[in-house]
Amino acid sequence: MVDQKVYLKGLELRNPVITASGTFGFGEEFTDFMDLSRIGCIVVKGTTIRHREGNPYPRMAETASGMLNAVGLQNKGVKYFAENIYPRIKDFDTNVLVNVSGSTIEDYVDTAEIIQQLDQIPAIELNISCPNVKQGGMTFGTTTKGASQVVEAVRKVYKKHLMVKLTPNVTDITEIARAVEAAGADSVSLINTLLGMAINAEKRRPVLSTVTGGLSGACVKPIALRMVWQTANAVKIPVIGLGGISSAEDAIEFLLAGASAIQVGTANFIDPAITPKIAAGIVDYCERHGFKSVRELTGALIIDGDGTDCRR
Amino acid sequence: MQKAASFILDLELTEKLSLNSQYVLMKFRGVEQFPPIKPGQFAQIRIDGSPTTYLRRPFSINFVDTELNELWILVQIVGDGTKALSKAQVGTQINMILPLGNGFSMPLSNERVLLIGGGVGVAPLLMLGKVLHDQEIPVTFLLGARSASDLLELDLFAEYGMVFTTTEDGSKGEKGYVTQHSLLNTDVFRKIYTCGPKPMMQAVSNYAKHHGIDCEVSLENTMACGIGVCLCCVENTREGHVCVCKDGPVFNTNVLRW
Ligand SMILES: Cc1cc2nc3c(=O)[nH]c(=O)nc-3n(C[C@H](O)[C@H](O)[C@H](O)COP(=O)(O)OP(=O)(O)OC[C@H]3O[C@@H](n4cnc5c(N)ncnc54)[C@H](O)[C@@H]3O)c2cc1C
Ligand SMILES: Cc1cc2nc3c(=O)[nH]c(=O)nc-3n(C[C@H](O)[C@H](O)[C@H](O)COP(=O)(O)O)c2cc1C
Numbered sequence: 031m032v033d034q035k036v037y038l039k040g041l042e043l044r045n046p047v048i049t050a051s052g053t054f055g056f057g058e059e060f061t062d063f064m065d066l067s068r069i070g071c072i073v074v075k076g077t078t079i080r081h082r083e084g085n086p087y088p089r090m091a092e093t094a095s096g097m098l099n100a101v102g103l104q105n106k107g108v109k110y111f112a113e114n115i116y117p118r119i120k121d122f123d124t125n126v127l128v129n130v131s132g133s134t135i136e137d138y139v140d141t142a143e144i145i146q147q148l149d150q151i152p153a154i155e156l157n158i159s160c161p162n163v164k165q166g167g168m169t170f171g172t173t174t175k176g177a178s179q180v181v182e183a184v185r186k187v188y189k190k191h192l193m194v195k196l197t198p199n200v201t202d203i204t205e206i207a208r209a210v211e212a213a214g215a216d217s218v219s220l221i222n223t224l225l226g227m228a229i230n231a232e233k234r235r236p237v238l239s240t241v242t243g244g245l246s247g248a249c250v251k252p253i254a255l256r257m258v259w260q261t262a263n264a265v266k267i268p269v270i271g272l273g274g275i276s277s278a279e280d281a282i283e284f285l286l287a288g289a290s291a292i293q294v295g296t297a298n299f300i301d302p303a304i305t306p307k308i309a310a311g312i313v314d315y316c317e318r319h320g321f322k323s324v325r326e327l328t329g330a331l332i333i334d335g336d337g338t339d340c341r342r
Numbered sequence: 343m344q345k346a347a348s349f350i351l352d353l354e355l356t357e358k359l360s361l362n363s364q365y366v367l368m369k370f371r372g373v374e375q376f377p378p379i380k381p382g383q384f385a386q387i388r389i390d391g392s393p394t395t396y397l398r399r400p401f402s403i404n405f406v407d408t409e410l411n412e413l414w415i416l417v418q419i420v421g422d423g424t425k426a427l428s429k430a431q432v433g434t435q436i437n438m439i440l441p442l443g444n445g446f447s448m449p450l451s452n453e454r455v456l457l458i459g460g461g462v463g464v465a466p467l468l469m470l471g472k473v474l475h476d477q478e479i480p481v482t483f484l485l486g487a488r489s490a491s492d493l494l495e496l497d498l499f500a501e502y503g504m505v506f507t508t509t510e511d512g513s514k515g516e517k518g519y520v521t522q523h524s525l526l527n528t529d530v531f532r533k534i535y536t537c538g539p540k541p542m543m544q545a546v547s548n549y550a551k552h553h554g555i556d557c558e559v560s561l562e563n564t565m566a567c568g569i570g571v572c573l574c575c576v577e578n579t580r581e582g583h584v585c586v587c588k589d590g591p592v593f594n595t596n597v598l599r600w
């Protein structure tokens with residue numbers, strides 16, 4: 031029997047598989063297809079202090095092995111979540127995390143405080159990395175100063191597990207990771223989407239209403255994997271790896287690179303029942319390779335030679 | 343309202359009929375009885391063998407034959423995904439999520455209804471016509487296409503109601519667009535259902551509004567998930583941004599900002 035449990039500073043997951051924010055709704059949409067008790071955690075859609083209508087349609091462009099989105103954090107606001115959605119999902123047989131976004135530090139703090147009141151939400155994922163909103167969002171996540179300010183402010187009021195989601199749209203993600211670690215983050219998750227663009231040449235127009243959008247899906251995996259590996263080597267707090275994970279094999283690669291848990295995003299659209307399959311595949315790998323616990327996979331990558339020449 | 347369940351199913355492609363160079367009617371058989379499916383609902387089909395097709399593709403359910411346990415999809419070949427799907431061999435298993443979306447609502451009375459379809463937009467109207475016909479509601483179809491060979495499944499439509507047609511080149515029925523058909527000046531309908539190119543649906547919606555007729559349209563916004571989680575397929579309605587895949591694809595025109 032492989033021990034599948036994962037411990038992230040006060041947050042215990044039955045296995046390392048988490049669903050990524052914005053790709054799993056509120057979990058309810060998936061109960062026709064899979065058993066939520068087979069995964070470690072779900073992260074619900076980005077929530078902000080006030081209702082947001084999001085960006086105009088079109089918001090999606092398919093790309094080679096991926097997609098661009100420009101949803102722009104459409105959501106009904108944290109109060110609506112607390113009053114209407116939380117009661118419906120709080121008794122799910124898995125951990126439910128809320129992804130918190132904002133345009134100002136006060137927004138983040140106020141939203142985190144409201145979520146803190148909800149007993150059955152053991153953690154928040156602070157989204158300082160959304161590329162699809164004009165103010166805030168990613169701008170906090172692209173400088174060490176901005177990132178530590180918002181994390182420090184939220185840390186002061188939020189006592190449960192604080193996961194901080196990082197943007198890949200920076201020169202050196204490890205700097206940002208170290209800054210949020212110093213500011214009190216309990217873990218970091220990465221990556222959010224990569225800023226990209228699509229053009230319809232026939233129409234001579236951009237495909238997305240916002241011109242640029244966030245790239246996700248299988249095509250981003252090598253970049254995400256590299257960033258997870260770099261970050262895991264740079265911080266002591268747990269790293270949650272995501273970006274293009276579409277199979278157990280992909281997930282295992284992230285764990286070997288140093289992730290303590292993984293998230294699955296866009297792949298949920300292609301196979302809504304993929305996450306339990308990934309969890310089962312990780313166990314199978316552990317059995318085949320003689321690992322007694324999935325925790326042993328974290329950072330178990332073997333680099334022949336010392337690898338330093340290519341580390342930077 | 344409790345939403346009916348959707349399923350991920352592997353269905354066997356049992357028959358493939360080329361209707362013309364652009365359209366293929368694909369028939370699938372399920373191992374078990376299909377779940378209840380309403381007219382206007384759709385399936386998210388996974389397309390294998392097309393490297394440029396990453397996401398599933400949405401297709402209306404054209405018809406369900408409960409006796410044969412057959413489900414029909416009418417495919418217009420427009421890009422790589424639809425091309426690859428149309429090339430699938432009879433006997434292969436195709437992965438679908440279904441049924442998705444809300445479907446058309448049934449009329450409140452037994453008065454005459456008009457079903458207006460354009461191009462591949464006729465797809466959901468066949469099943470709708472059958473269900474209405476089974477409920478003894480008098481059905482009239484008004485189907486438009488570029489030319490005679492693009493008018494699809496006419497003999498099948500004729501089983502469930504009166505069929506009128508228009509073609510842009512005048513090769514069959516009246517020449518012009520569906521909204522120019524003389525029927526619209528002579529006959530009275532209590533409800534209109536429409537699916538087709540957006541400009542056509544907007545013209546139909548204007549006609550309906552002008553005559554005070556209740557009208558439902560089936561939208562085809564580009565989708566990623568098809569199950570209401572990505573928020574990519576939104577339509578900006580009077581109630582704000584709503585998901586076409588979950589709150590639609592069928593909308594009463596009085597909630598649209600058309
Ligand atoms: C609810 C719903 C029901 C549909 N029912 C049917 C049906 O019964 N039969 C059928 O043939 N098609 C139907 N469509 C349209 C079908 O999904 C698209 O034609 C298909 O996704 C195109 O895929 P592709 O890879 O061949 O083309 P792509 O290479 O993706 O695109 C080729 C062209 O098709 C357009 N296109 C792509 N996706 C869509 C879309 N979702 N809606 C409209 N245009 C699109 C693109 O803008 C482009 O011009 C439906 C769409 C929706 C949303
Ligand atoms: C449609 C869509 C909506 C998303 N919404 C959010 C969001 O609200 N908050 C967030 O932190 N990340 C959001 N993301 C980013 C994903 O959680 C994830 O970081 C990214 O897609 C990379 O993982 P993937 O390649 O597995 O999808 C969204 C992604 C997609 C595709």
Ligand code: FES
Pocket residue numbers: 564565566567568569570571572573574575576585586587588
């Ligand atoms: S396609 Fe994802 S919400 Fe409609």
